[in-house]
Amino acid sequence: QVQLVESGGGLVQAGGSLRLSCAASPSIFRIYIMGWYRQAPGKERELVAAVTTIGRTNYADSVKGRFTISRDNAKNTVYLQMNSLKPEDTAVYYCNAKRADDYWGQGTQVTVSS
Helix, strand or coil: CCCEEEECCEEEECCCCEEEEEEECHHHHCCCEEEEEEECCCCCCEEEEEECCCCCEEECCCCCCCEEEEEECCCCEEEEEECCCCHHHCEEEEEEEECCCEEECCCEEEEEEC
8 A cells, every 4th residue: 555644744933844755655766756745725736856766856946946856766765855834835735656556645734933
């Protein structure tokens, strides 16, 4: 059974930092592109960042220079380090595993107060 288990969300003031973690089933982690998406109220879900199995990364323009995605292959875990957070980063963040199909985590709330 495929599982993506997220942790690390919460409430933070603008300018602060949070680190999200997503522990994945080993069967998919080693062969899937891992990513983070977010969905704010009334908006569509959007890609935040993704990392391939060989460590290539891709970021949304809105988070470049502030967020860093990384993966620990020994722990089957992908991280999203979020620095210099802004109120507009407030959303539910979802972990994603993508190949020919998609798997999603349950989501974790990130709230940035001004």
